[in-house]
Amino acid sequence: MxxxxxxxxxxxxxxxxxxxxxxxxxxxxxxxxxxxxxxxxxxxxxxxxxxxxxxxxxxxxxxxxxxxxxxxxxxxxxxxxxxxxxxxxxxxxxxxxxxxxxxxxAEYLFHPFCETRTVGEMLSFHAEERRDAMLTYVVDLYTGDLAAHPDAVSLDSAHLDRSGYYAQARRDEAAQGHPKERQLDFYGGLRWRFEEHIPARSRRIDRIALFRAKPGLTLLPGHVFDDEEYNTYSCPWHHNLTAAICSFRTAKALKRNPGSTFDIQSFRWHNSAPFEWHSRQLLDLGLMEPGQWF
Known part of the structure; x- marks a missing residue:
């Protein structure tokens, strides 16, 4: 072309x-x-x-x-x-x-063993497990020095939260609020620590960002699909692969928004850690899952 x-x-x-x-x-x-x-x-x-x-x-x-x-x-x-x-x-x-x-x-996909295996190899294995979509966690990145990087973005001094992540049952409004099968709402990172500045609808950190297209499939607001199986974190019989999207997007927004920028002098706290730009760190922190792929 x-x-x-x-x-x-x-x-x-x-x-x-x-x-x-x-x-x-x-x-x-x-x-x-x-x-x-x-x-x-x-x-x-x-x-x-x-x-x-x-x-x-x-x-x-x-x-x-x-x-x-x-x-x-x-x-x-x-x-x-x-x-x-x-x-x-x-x-x-x-x-x-x-x-x-x-x-x-300013978002960067990491998957298990991405230093030696391509995303295509991972998806081939995922498809063999009869999965057509993969859950990704959006892991907030932020500079360790806002004075030097007032827009909150620095690849060289990127940090992430090493704890503070949690999940809640995803309720099915069509079924009297009962939990949906194999679906959870995940929270953490800057959207949790600065939730007073984040609309409730934008606080989740889960995103079905990897998926196989099929006729009639529709992406809905909230990073979910109209096919409920696509929104599940694993198949019924064992854990599946997940991936992480390491993202400066929330940090950028918090520093750009006049309603929050002056309230934030630093994003660092006692559970901040330098981001190593390596899948091993994300695996060790539980921010993605290798499933059965070794």
Whole structure:
């Protein structure tokens, strides 16, 4: 695909002229909300082993020259209500059977043993266990020095919370509030510690970010799907793989929001730890699960 063909004016334009990018998976979809760490986010997921990276971003934002030839750039205003779901669902409808993934800029996917195994290898094993979706935990990252990095983002001084994570039963409103089978709402990180600044609907840290497209599948608000089995954390007979999305997104928002920025002088607390950018740390902290994959 020539460089000029890798830039598309809309999702409809991409599906008309660039559908060949969906010939092979897994495919990553990166939704760009601001100009923070766009290039590192894309490169991280290319190295992870995604066959194609689709970048949804406003026309005003810049993309590194080398990435223009290796990604499909699709014009999109991610801030518009429902934009994420509309674009993900359009790709789902166009790519039945393909493994897909989505995240935002300044978010980095880690899976068990990702230093030596690609995301494609992991998903092949996951599919053999008759799983069509994978639970990911969004692990908040933040700078250890807000004075030096007032936007809260620094790859070199990134920290994470090593404790303070918990789960609650996910209630089924259609069944008199009984717990849903193999579904939990997960909490922790900055969204828990600074919950007074976070709307209740945005406090969960679970996201079904890796999934296999199929006809009729629909992503709903809240990072869940209309197929309840896709929202489960494991199959009925044993634990399955999970992954982690290490994300500066919440830290950015808390420092950008006038209602919270002046209340936060530091994100560090007694349970902060430097982020090592390695899957072993996340496994040791219980922030992802290898399941039966060894």
């Amino acid at each position: 020539a460089d000029i063909e890798r830039r598309f004016s809309s999702i409809q334009d991409f599906l008309s002229r660039g559908r060949s990018a969906l010939a092979k998976g897994p495919v990553a979809m990166i939704f760009v909300e601001d100009e923070v760490e766009i290039d590192t986010t894309i490169r991280h997921h290319q190295v992870a082993g995604f066959a194609q990276v689709l970048v949804f971003m406003p026309d005003a934002f810049d993309l590194a020259e080398d990435l223009r030839a290796t990604t499909c750039r699709i014009s999109c205003d991610v801030s518009q209500p429902g934009a994420l779901e509309r674009h993900v669902n359009a790709v789902i409808a166009a790519a039945p059977g393909l493994w897909l993934y989505y995240c935002f800029n």
